[in-house]
Amino acid sequence: MIAYDMDPKLDLVLERTVDVAPELVWKAWTTPELIVRWFAPKPWSTSSCEIDLRPGGRFDTVMRSPEGEEYPSSGCILVVEENRTLVFTSALASGFRPQNTGDGFPFTAVVSLEPAGAGTRYTATAIHADAAARKSHEEMGFVEGWGAALDQLVEVARSL
Template identity: 35%
Template sequence: MNLDPDLDLGLERIIRAPRATVWAAWTDPSRLKRWWVPAPSHCRVDRLDLRPGGAFVTSLSDDGTTFVPHMNACFLAVDEFERIVFTNAIDSTWRPASPAPVAMTATITLSDHPGGTNYRTVVRHGTPEARDHHEKLGFAEGTGTVAAQLAAVAEGMR
């Protein structure tokens, strides 16, 4: 994982499921909503247009009924079974955005591993301050929780 220590944050883990299964957990809205936000919060997938320029919009709820905006992003690259790149610096309608808590570009890569799938996330930030802010907000804990939830969904799909 190539990280710029001043600008990037990352996570890597092995998911005990084939790449196609992990890909399906990422690209099927009914599966994505099960792991995309840390439990006990709930996710609603409002738009998932998985293609370069496509929309990635989700909402978040603490009670499962009242949803608020969570992610309004744009896919930059989609390489089936291998890579997904999205940014919240451009919203789903291609407008420049100033997202809270921080603007970022995320690259998700999937590769074969003897134990299943090597799942890697690299989150790039525009400034060291933005990277540090994201880290202090709990990037490692939140991303780790979400990756564990993804693993549970993918590993249960066999």
């Protein structure tokens, strides 16, 4: 597990225990063909995903609104600890190249998986640069959206 300083003024956290093994949650998080099945909370969808699963690799998705508008997101993987930790950021493109995130706000996602009986203690943290970015992400529906996506991930993982 990586160590970082959690700051409740800057960070948002979703924690839950789910009834699928860490290996299946990991597979759902790191396999593009599976990510497109769960990553966007319905009625949104994910139309594409590209992952190069290594530090400096890409984590790119395209989310599609119910009206058909597409929202690409490009990011860089920072940490890969198989079946335990995935860290990526929208502040960087692949190869650790800084990037302009356009109208959005950059953040770093830390996904931590810990065995919990036959299931997984799942913690997703969104780390923000400032309180305004955190507030924007919260108002966009971080808890509801990431929670709904986790429910969808669990359904996909159960089918594996």
